[in-house]
Structure formats: structure tokens, C-alpha cells
Amino acid sequence: MKRIVGFALNYYKIILLLAILAVSSSVTQDPLQNIKNMIMIQAPFVMIYSFGMTLAVITGGLDLSLGSIAAFSTCAAAFLIIKDQIFIGIAACLLIGAGLGLLNGLLITKAKVNPFIATYGMDWVIRGAVYIMMGGAMIYHFSSDFKIIADGSFLGISNLVYIALAILAILMFVFQKTVFGRNVYSTGANIKVSRLTGVNTDLVIVVVYMISGVLASTSGLLYVARLDCAEAFLGKNFGLQALAATLIGGTSLQGGKGGVGNTVIGVLIMVFLMNCLNVLKVSTLWQDAVFGLVIVVSALLEMAKQRYANYLQL
Amino acid sequence: MKSNKYSRYREITGLLAGVAVLFVFMSFAAEGFFGWYNLHNVLKDLLILMVVASGMTLVILLGKIDMSAGSVMSLASIVTTLLLSYGINIVFALLGGLLAGAIIGLLNGYLVGVLNLNHFVATFATMSIAKGLALVACNGDIISSDSDVLLFIGTGKIFGLFFIVWFSAILLIIMFFLSTKTKFGYKIYSIGGSEQVARLSGIKTANVYLVTYVIAGVLAAVGGIFMAGKANSGNATIGDGYEFSVIATVLIGGTPFEGGKGGLLGTLIGAMFLAILKNGLSMLGFTPAWQYALIGLAILIAIVGDVSINERRKAEEKRRVGL
Amino acid sequence: MKKAFVVFLVVLFSISVFGVSAAPYPGAVGKKATLILKDLTNPVWIQAAEGAKAAAKDFGMQIEVVAPIVSNNNDEQIQLVQQAIAKRKDILILTPADSKGIVPAVTELNKAKIPVINLNTKINNESGRANSETFVVADNITCATLCATELARLANGSGEAIILQGPSGGQVTIDLTKGAEDTFAKYPNIKLVDKKEAKFDRATGYKVTQDMLITYPNLKIIFSCNDEMALGAVKAVEEVGKLGKIFIGGIDGNKDAMASIKEGKLNVTVFKNFWLQAYTAVEAAAKFLDGQKLPALIPVDLGIVTKENVEKYLAM
Numbered sequence: 034m035k036r037i038v039g040f041a042l043n044y045y046k047i048i049l050l051l052a053i054l055a056v057s058s059s060v061t062q063d064p065l066q067n068i069k070n071m072i073m074i075q076a077p078f079v080m081i082y083s084f085g086m087t088l089a090v091i092t093g094g095l096d097l098s099l100g101s102i103a104a105f106s107t108c109a110a111a112f113l114i115i116k117d118q119i120f121i122g123i124a125a126c127l128l129i130g131a132g133l134g135l136l137n138g139l140l141i142t143k144a145k146v147n148p149f150i151a152t153y154g155m156d157w158v159i160r161g162a163v164y165i166m167m168g169g170a171m172i173y174h175f176s177s178d179f180k181i182i183a184d185g186s187f188l189g190i191s192n193l194v195y196i197a198l199a200i201l202a203i204l205m206f207v208f209q210k211t212v213f214g215r216n217v218y219s220t221g222a223n224i225k226v227s228r229l230t231g232v233n234t235d236l237v238i239v240v241v242y243m244i245s246g247v248l249a250s251t252s253g254l255l256y257v258a259r260l261d262c263a264e265a266f267l268g269k270n271f272g273l274q275a276l277a278a279t280l281i282g283g284t285s286l287q288g289g290k291g292g293v294g295n296t297v298i299g300v301l302i303m304v305f306l307m308n309c310l311n312v313l314k315v316s317t318l319w320q321d322a323v324f325g326l327v328i329v330v331s332a333l334l335e336m337a338k339q340r341y342a343n344y345l346q347l
Numbered sequence: 348m349k350s351n352k353y354s355r356y357r358e359i360t361g362l363l364a365g366v367a368v369l370f371v372f373m374s375f376a377a378e379g380f381f382g383w384y385n386l387h388n389v390l391k392d393l394l395i396l397m398v399v400a401s402g403m404t405l406v407i408l409l410g411k412i413d414m415s416a417g418s419v420m421s422l423a424s425i426v427t428t429l430l431l432s433y434g435i436n437i438v439f440a441l442l443g444g445l446l447a448g449a450i451i452g453l454l455n456g457y458l459v460g461v462l463n464l465n466h467f468v469a470t471f472a473t474m475s476i477a478k479g480l481a482l483v484a485c486n487g488d489i490i491s492s493d494s495d496v497l498l499f500i501g502t503g504k505i506f507g508l509f510f511i512v513w514f515s516a517i518l519l520i521i522m523f524f525l526s527t528k529t530k531f532g533y534k535i536y537s538i539g540g541s542e543q544v545a546r547l548s549g550i551k552t553a554n555v556y557l558v559t560y561v562i563a564g565v566l567a568a569v570g571g572i573f574m575a576g577k578a579n580s581g582n583a584t585i586g587d588g589y590e591f592s593v594i595a596t597v598l599i600g601g602t603p604f605e606g607g608k609g610g611l612l613g614t615l616i617g618a619m620f621l622a623i624l625k626n627g628l629s630m631l632g633f634t635p636a637w638q639y640a641l642i643g644l645a646i647l648i649a650i651v652g653d654v655s656i657n658e659r660r661k662a663e664e665k666r667r668v669g670l
Numbered sequence: 671m672k673k674a675f676v677v678f679l680v681v682l683f684s685i686s687v688f689g690v691s692a693a694p695y696p697g698a699v700g701k702k703a704t705l706i707l708k709d710l711t712n713p714v715w716i717q718a719a720e721g722a723k724a725a726a727k728d729f730g731m732q733i734e735v736v737a738p739i740v741s742n743n744n745d746e747q748i749q750l751v752q753q754a755i756a757k758r759k760d761i762l763i764l765t766p767a768d769s770k771g772i773v774p775a776v777t778e779l780n781k782a783k784i785p786v787i788n789l790n791t792k793i794n795n796e797s798g799r800a801n802s803e804t805f806v807v808a809d810n811i812t813c814a815t816l817c818a819t820e821l822a823r824l825a826n827g828s829g830e831a832i833i834l835q836g837p838s839g840g841q842v843t844i845d846l847t848k849g850a851e852d853t854f855a856k857y858p859n860i861k862l863v864d865k866k867e868a869k870f871d872r873a874t875g876y877k878v879t880q881d882m883l884i885t886y887p888n889l890k891i892i893f894s895c896n897d898e899m900a901l902g903a904v905k906a907v908e909e910v911g912k913l914g915k916i917f918i919g920g921i922d923g924n925k926d927a928m929a930s931i932k933e934g935k936l937n938v939t940v941f942k943n944f945w946l947q948a949y950t951a952v953e954a955a956a957k958f959l960d961g962q963k964l965p966a967l968i969p970v971d972l973g974i975v976t977k978e979n980v981e982k983y984l985a986m
Binding site for chain 3: 061063066075259269307308
Binding site for chain 2: 146149153154158160161164165168285286287319320324326329
């Protein structure tokens with residue numbers, strides 16, 4: 034019994050994911066295509082910007098400006114990409130993402146503004162700026178050289194998956210194997226102690242928000258390439274979705290714990306759950322309520338898991 | 348104790364000066380701003396924001412947050428108008444709306460105070476749940492109310508002042524009293540200062556969390572009912588994103604997320620700042636795009652200014668003590 | 671340089687003099703109007719603002735175009751109405767985001783004796799306390815009916831249909847859904863199988879349509895409450911190679927959607943002609959200020975855009 038409980042609590046997220054998958058597969062006529070849709074198309078988008086949120090959460094903050102960073106950087110870059118300056122455009126997009134992330138980081142470290150309000154204020158400013166910049170215009174019909182980034186596939190697997198995996202691998206390496214990664218975790222766990230041990234915590238936080246900005250721009254760019262249109266309202270729900278995925282994945286808001294690996298599971302649970310509700314023909318009106326319940330339940334399970342681990346140690 | 352209070356007032360004088368400058372500027376620059384009709388309306392909207400923000404202030408003083416405030420507003424507006432549409436007496440309809448807020452508040456308090464879930468996660472989830480319940484209850488529709496009483500709550504006047512102004516003023520006086528003069532208020536400040544110390548000194552923290560979140564839920568419901576009264580109808584989207592404005596108000600007012608510091612007076616000034624800014628920018632004729640950018644910028648400037656004043660004061664105190 | 675400036679001044683002067691003397695509605699010249707829209711970030715509403723400004727210039731009026739910061743927010747619209755009263759405007763043109771919720775604000779306008787021109791979405795006047803001078807009709811129920819009828823025609827009046835909705839609980843979603851539902855109900859062989867919220871957003875429309883294609887393999891009609899979601903749906907349908915088998919319709923008539931119709935991907939959209947809507951409303955306001963009597967309804971032509979006539983709309 035003890036063993037079963039322990040196993041169930043340890044792997045509750047995987048079990049939850051498989052349960053959702055079983056339900057949705059049993060009611061659809063083409064479960065393979067459905068799973069392919071989720072894994073190859075829907076999940077990679079959400080994953081990339083959710084990684085940005087996760088990194089910010091590990092430092093003990095959060096990034097509510099992801100969506101507007103994605104919109105601003107892609108709209109600015111679209112002016113270049115539409116003129117077939119693809120590489121310069123992409124570079125500009127990522128640079129702008131990094132620059133806006135830098136501003137977030139400086140507000141948090143140098144001006145000592147709480148991350149919640151700093152990124153929320155920035156979200157307003159950047160969203161306003163992109164509305165002003167576009168003035169109601171949209172940029173669409175990009176060349177196929179650009180669209181292939183998100184539309185193409187290699188060996189039957191969508192490019193999106195390769196990109197998401199590559200980003201995941203880099204982030205996993207940086208945050209688990211390098212000094213910088215360790216510093217990020219120690220900054221999140223206890224900023225005062227890590228400062229005393231000689232970590233330049235300000236630098237760590239600034240760099241993390243820059244990475245978060247770049248990831249937001251990257252996912253924005255992929256959306257633009259996939260949907261063939263750059264517009265000012267892109268990503269209005271990025272922030273809250275990324276936060277939900279991060280929390281479901283089990284990265285704690287106290288900071289210093291969790292990681293992008295957890296978020297992969299969080300995103301998959303979230304994406305598959307929404308898909309499951311859709312294929313079960315549940316009314317849209319119920320989705321918000323169900324979504325909230327899942328966040329509560331997964332948080333409670335996470336807590337039960339930790340309590341159980343403590344109980345075993347005693 | 349006295350010197351402590353003195354410094355708290357000094358903390359908000361900077362912001363108050365900012366509000367005064369903003370007010371004078373808007374009075375000269377924005378056509379139609381400085382007039383009883385407009386200022387009376389600004390006061391009304393400011394107080395709706397303030398009522399919700401006063402509940403949020405208590406929560407943030409505890410070192411917690413309540414992300415569900417906006418959704419609770421939507422839920423309360425739907426519950427009240429829905430009950431009215433079933434022909435239920437207005438008193439019970441209003442109580443129903445308040446009860447909805449209390450229940451969500453109780454759920455928040457239980458998750459945070461008793462089950463020890465992370466406060467952000469718990470209220471982030473109840474935000475979705477409350478919004479979802481509102482949508483399910485109204486079946487995605489706008490509920491019209493034919494109640495003249497509800498309309499009076501939102502738009503009626505007593506002795507030349509809006510009902511909302513009178514009612515909010517009374518509520519705020521009670522809240523001010525509660526937070527500064529009662530044992531309960533003292534407990535909130537001490538838990539926000541240090542939960543462990545508070546617990547060691549014999550405060551039942553779980554109860555304080557429960558009561559505070561219920562108060563915050565009920566006050567958000569009051570805000571939602573005000574909104575429903577202004578429109579004389581219930582709409583499940585009315586509170587979307589409102590929690591962010593409320594949290595910004597509290598932070599601008601000088602109550603930081605760490606808890607234990609700040610108070611309602613600061614929040615009131617924060618609400619004045621945001622309400623005057625929004626009304627003024629709109630009266631000046633800025634498009635929504637520019638308003639987005641300028642409001643965001645103003646929030647950041649207000650917070651950065653507040654932080655730097657506090658930093659300087661801290662440094663000054665350190666020097667005086669000789670550290 | 672100086673000479674050029676003088677010429678410029680002369681030109682400017684003559685334009686203003688002749689412009690004013692040529693004004694068709696002398697009573698409206700110099701009058702102050704406010705146009706309250708539902709949103710000013712979406713391209714189609716920005717077109718409306720431009721139409722209103724062009725009309726104001728033609729009729730010598732001063733116009734201010736405003737909209738809530740949070741699009742379709744009723745409470746902010748109430749505040750905007752009150753601001754217009756505070757500024758003592760001569761006339762107000764109102765596009766309510768919530769036809770029931772705006773009523774108390776319109777009552778206030780009636781009390782302040784500021785005439786109201788109702789544009790686009792009807793103000794609900796069941797109580798008789800929200801009077802307006804005229805209703806410039808281009809309402810969403812009609813749009814939805816037009817689009818759904820065309821989709822039903824394309825599908826030969828049979829098959830499974832879904833509706834992609836904007837944010838739940840909003841007036842726009844409610845009206846468009848009602849129009850489409852009522853239309854599809856007239857065809858006994860069309861079965862409305864689902865309604866799904868996709869938040870007026872292209873990416874969400876794409877995602878939801880993918881799920882819908884799996885859930886309803888025999889899907890034949892996708893009615894979308896705006897062009898953005900419709901284009902998301904087009905992308906999802908295109909990827910499973912069902913373009914031409916599934917008929918997709920949008921609402922608004924933005925440039926991107928028309929380009930897609932030209933390519934033969936999107937099947938139909940309703941060109942709401944926001945520019946003309948606003949122009950017509952301002953003209954109605956000018957007529958009213960000039961003392962003319964207005965009809966209760968002023969219809970604005972809504973264009974059904976299909977592959978056959980898309981060139982005409984693209985040229986506009």
C-alpha cells in the first residue's frame with residue numbers, strides 16, 4: 034500500500050497525463066492524428082514561452098510581459114522579413130526580445146521594483162508601443178523561405194518539435210550543468226545568502242529576464258511564420274497560460290526549485306486537458322472552471338507528495 | 348509606536364504630492380476635467396476601485412495576494428442580477444451576490460491558511476473557478492435587471508452625492524478602523540511582519556487568513572454589485588483583468604508584497620492617482636494605444652519613485668543609528 | 671520658401687472658406703461631436719475612426735473618437751459617455767459594447783439633452799429610458815445571418831456546423847452566435863454541433879479548429895465570429911487538406927481575409943465597411959444638428975465578399 038501511494042504521488046503528473054490521454058483517445062476516431070496535433074504543433078509553441086516564465090519563476094519572480102514582448106518584437110521584425118531580409122529580421126526580433134527583457138531585469142534589480150509589478154507595467158508600455166507602431170495595420174504574406182521555419186518538417190517530424198527540443202536541451206544544459214545555472218537556482222532559493230557567497234545576483238536576474246524575452250520573441254516568431262501574419266494583439270494570453278503551465282509542472286513560486294523539464298510536463302497536461310475537453314464536447318463555458326480546479330488539484334498533489342516524502346524520512 | 352506612524356505618513360507624502368501635481372495639470376490641460384460633474388464621477392469610479400483595493404490591501408499586508416478579485420466581481424454581478432431575474436427580492440439578491448464573494452474568499456482562505464497552498468497559485472486557480480462559475484451561471488449571456496433599487500445603487504444620489512460615495516465612505520471608515528485600531532488589524536500587521544513570530548506569540552494565523560480572505564471576497568463582491576448597478580445588468584466579463592488594476596493600486600499606495608508595511612491610507616492615494624490619471628488621459632484625447640503606454644509608464648514611475656524614496660530613508664536611518 | 675508658405679496659406683484659407691460655404695448642413699458647422707467605439711486597437715475600428723474624421727472634415731464639425739482601453743468594456747464606455755457630457759458635446763455617436771449595460775448612461779445623456787446617434791449595435795430601449803435619434807444599422811445579427819446564409823448555400827443546405835466565438839459573455843459573441851444559430855436552424859439538414867470560444871484570436875482559432883476537426887470528422891461548415899479566427903481555421907483546415915470540402919466564413923472584411931478569399935481559401939466574409947458606417951453616422955449627426963428629421967433606421971450596406979466579387983472589395 035505504502036509503495037503504491039508513494040509511486041502514485043511520485044509520478045502523479047505522468048499518471049494524470051496518461052489518464053487524460055486515455056480519455057481523449059477513447060472518444061476520438063483518429064487518436065493518432067490528435068496526439069500528433071498536440072505534440073507536433075500545439076505544445077511546442079506553448080512550451081517555448083512557458084520556458085521563459087519558468088526561468089523567471091525559478092529566480093523568485095515572474096514575467097507577465099511575455100505576450101507583449103512577442104507581439105512587439107515580431108511586428109518590428111516583420112517590417113524587415115516582409116522585404117525578404119529574413120536573417121536580419123530574425124536577428125532583430127531576438128535582439129528586441131533580449132532588449133526588452135534587459136529592461137525588465139534592470140527595473141527589478143537596479144530600480145528594485147517587484148517583478149510582478151515591473152513586468153505588468155512593462156506589459157502595458159510594450160503593448161501600447163506595438164499598437165502605436167502598427168496603427169491598425171497587419172503584415173502578412175511572407176515568403177515561403179520564412180514560413181518553412183514553422184511549417185516545414187524533417188523526417189516526418191515538424192520543425193517546431195526540433196526547435197522546442199533544441200531550446201529545451203540548451204536550457205537543461207545551462208541550468209543544470211553550468212555555474213550560471215547553479216547561481217540562478219541559488220539566487221532563487223535565497224538571494225541574500227547567494228549574494229554573500231559572491232554570486233552577482235543582479236547579473237543573474239538580468240540575464241534570466243533577457244533569456245525569457247528571447248524565448249517570448251522566438252515563440253512569437255514561430256506563430257507569425259505558422260499563421261503567416263504579424264499583428265499587434267499577438268500573445269494576449271501568453272502570460273497567464275505560461276504561468277499556469279509552469280505551476281502545473283510543479284515549479285514553485287517561492288523560487289529556487291523546479292525547472293524547464295517540469296514545465297514540459299506542465300504544458301503537455303495543459304494542452305492535452307484543453308484538447309480533451311474539446312473532444313469530449315464540453316461546453317466552452319465550463320473550461321475556465323475546470324482549468325482552475327486542475328490547478329488546485331495539481332498544487333494539492335504536489336504538496337501531498339512533499340509531505341509524504343517528509344513522512345518517509347522521519 | 349507614534350514615530351512609526353509618523354514615518355508611515357511621510358512615506359505617502361511623496362505620492363500625495365504626485366497626485367496633487369497630476370490633478371492641477373489635468374485641471375488646466377484637459378478640457379472638462381475640472382468640473383463638479385466630472386470630478387464627482389471620477390470620485391465614484393475611484394471609490395469602486397478603492398473598495399476592492401481595501402480588501403486587497405489587507406491581503407497584501409498579510410504578505411499574500413488575491414488574484415481572484417476581478418472574477419469575484421463578475422461572479423457577484425451575475426449572481427445578483429440572476430437572482431433578480433428569477434423574481435427574488437432585491438435584499439436577498441444582494442445578499443446572494445455578497446455570499447458568492449464570501450464563499451470564494453472562504454475557499455481562498457482555506458487553501459492558503461489551512462492547507463498551506465501557495466497563495467498565488469491558490470487564488471490564481473480560484474480566479475479561473477469564479478470566472479467559470481459566472482459564465483456557467485449566466486450561460487454566456489448578459490443578464491438584464493429591471494430593478495430600480497439596483498440602478499439606484501449604481502447611479503442614484505443622496506443629498507447630491509452618489510449612493511456609492513456614501514456607502515464606500517462608511518465601508519472605508521470601518522476598514523480603516525479595523526486595520527489600525529483593532530486587535531485583528533494588529534494581528535494582520537504582525538503576521539505580515541513575520542508569520543513565525545506571530546505564530547509563536549500565540550496568534551491563530553489560519554483564522555486570520557480565513558477572515559481576511561473572506562473580507563477581501565465580500566469587498567470585491569461589493570465592487571461587482573456597484574458595477575452591476577452602474578450598468579443595471581450583470582456581465583461575466585465586467586471584472587476581467589480588474590485584479591491587476593487593484594494590485595497596482597495597492598502597490599502604488601506603498602504597501603509592498605512583503606507584507607506588514609503600508610496601509611489603507613496609501614491605497615486611497617494610489618486609487619486617486621490611477622483614477623485621475625485614467626480619466627485625465629482619456630479627457631486629453633489620447634487613443635487607447637497611447638493610454639496603454641502612458642498608464643504603464645506612470646505605474647512604473649510611481650513605483651520606482653516610491654522605492655527610491657524608501658531606499659534613501661532606510662539609508663538615512665542606518666546612518667543615524669550608526670550602522 | 672516664404673512664397674511657398676504664402677501660397678500654402680492661401681490654399682488653406684480657400685479650402686476652409688469654400689469648404690464651409692459648400693457645407694451641405696450649415697447647422698452642423700463648428701459643432702462638437704464625440705464618437706464612442708467599442709475598441710480602437712483592432713484595424714477595422716481604426717478604419718471607423720478614419721471614416722468619422724473624414725465625415726467631420728466634410729461637414730465642418732469637430733469630432734473626437736474614443737474607445738475603452740480594455741476593448742468591449744462596458745464600464746469604461748459608461749465613463750466615456752460621462753466624459754462627453756462633462757465636455758458639453760453637442761451630439762454623441764455611440765457604438766455600445768453592451769446593449770443592456772449602456773442603458774443607464776444613455777438615460778443620463780437624455781437627461782443632459784445631448785442627442786444620441788446609435789451606431790452598429792442597438793441600444794436596448796425596452797425600458798423606454800434610453801432614447802436615440804436614429805440607429806445606423808450594421809448590426810451583428812444581420813452580419814451573422816448574411817454569412818451563415820452564404821455558408822449554408824455553399825454547403826447545399828446540409829452538414830455539420832460549428833461556431834467559433836469571441837470571449838464568452840460579451841455582447842458581440844452573443845449577437846453573432848444568435849444570428850448564426852437562427853439561420854442554421856432554418857435548414858433542417860444543417861446540424862449545429864458545437865460552439866467554441868476562440869477569443870477573437872488567430873492562434874486560438876487555429877488551435878480550437880484542430881481539435882474540432884478531430885472531434886467532428888464530418889464537419890462541413892465553420893462559422894467564425896471574426897476574420898482572425900476564421901483565418902486560423904483556414905490554416906488548420908488547409909493542413910488536413912480539407913479546403914473546399916469544409917466551408918469557412920468570417921465577419922469584418924479585413925484585408926488579409928479578402929486576400930485569403932482571392933486565393934480561394936476562405937470562402938466568405940461580411941464586409942462591414944466600418945469606414946462607411948462611421949461616415950454615415952457622422953452625416954446623420956450633421957443632418958440632425960441642421961434640423962433635419964432622421965428616419966428611425968439608416969441601413970449601411972453590408973457586403974457579402976466571395977471569390978466572385980472579392981476584386982471589387984480589394985480595390986476599395
